[in-house]
Amino acid sequence: AQSVTQLGSHVSVSEGALVLLRCNYSSSVPPYLFWYVQYPNQGLQLLLKYTSAATLVKGINGFEAEFKKSETSFHLTKPSAHMSDAAEYFCAIKKGNTPLVFGKGTRLSVIA
Amino acid sequence: DTAVSQTPKYLVTQMGNDKSIKCEQNLGHDTMYWYKQDSKKFLKIMFSYNNKELIINETVPNRFSPKSPDKAHLNLHINSLELGDSAVYFCASSQTEGGYTFGSGTRLTVV
Numbered sequence: 001a002q003s004v005t006q007l008g009s010h011v012s013v014s015e016g017a018l019v020l021l022r023c024n025y026s027s028s029v030p031p032y033l034f035w036y037v038q039y040p041n042q043g044l045q046l047l048l049k050y051t052s053a054a055t056l057v058k059g060i061n062g063f064e065a066e067f068k069k070s071e072t073s074f075h076l077t078k079p080s081a082h083m084s085d086a087a088e089y090f091c092a093i094k095k096g097n098t099p100l101v102f103g104k105g106t107r108l109s110v111i112a
Numbered sequence: 113d114t115a116v117s118q119t120p121k122y123l124v125t126q127m128g129n130d131k132s133i134k135c136e137q138n139l140g141h142d143t144m145y146w147y148k149q150d151s152k153k154f155l156k157i158m159f160s161y162n163n164k165e166l167i168i169n170e171t172v173p174n175r176f177s178p179k180s181p182d183k184a185h186l187n188l189h190i191n192s193l194e195l196g197d198s199a200v201y202f203c204a205s206s207q208t209e210g211g212y213t214f215g216s217g218t219r220l221t222v223v
Contacts, residue, residue, distance in 0.1 A: 034211050036214075038153075042216055042217070043116075043202060043214040043215055043216040043217050044155075044202070044204075044212075044214040045214075046211040046212070046213075049210075049211045088153055090155065097167075098168075099145055099157045099160050099168060100145075100157070100204075100212055101157070102154075102155040102156075104152070104153070104154055105153045105154070105155075107153075
């Protein structure tokens with residue numbers, strides 16, 4: 001069964017610093033991969049998705065992720081963190097008609 | 113213009129009660145889902161419906177019963193509520209290979 005592992009349950013960065021949230025996947029066939037963001041007391045919002053087209057995917061709010069098959073990774077990055085980026089981030093995987101399977105989430109804190 | 117709407121947003125109830133959560137999507141999506149998010153933020157699929165038909169029913173107590181009167185609605189009814197049912201429940205919808213659109217969640221507290 002496919003799964004994703006998010007490395008680090010909590011990441012803290014300074015405002016203006018690089019954001020790097022790690023996600024590794026496990027799948028026997030090329031999957032679809034997603035990053036979602038959840039702000040406090042809100043639902044999940046899609047940041048970006050990889051669906052076997054370009055390996056570098058650009059999303060909303062300046063985030064991007066690169067699909068690396070050799071490393072089975074789909075890490076999320078943003079060049080410069082903003083205070084408003086503080087939230088919970090979820091990596092998710094989907095294969096065929098099976099539903100989205102989420103990682104355990106990474107809480108991003110941004111320090112002024 | 114809300115895409116996926118859930119009601120109520122908050123639900124506080126006593127153990128043993130029966131409650132329902134409603135979900136509606138106006139995106140024209142064929143598939144709808146219920147996810148449960150526990151206190152550690154872990155999201156787990158509960159049910160999946162495609163065009164009013166149950167597709168996936170994960171290991172969920174049979175006290176939980178989804179109902180889909182049409183493909184735009186997927187309600188969740190819970191019987192004999194227990195303390196362990198306290199969580200945030202999210203409804204979502206999707207179309208084919210796209211990402212999911214989530215509702216804002218229903219925070220259920222059983223006391």
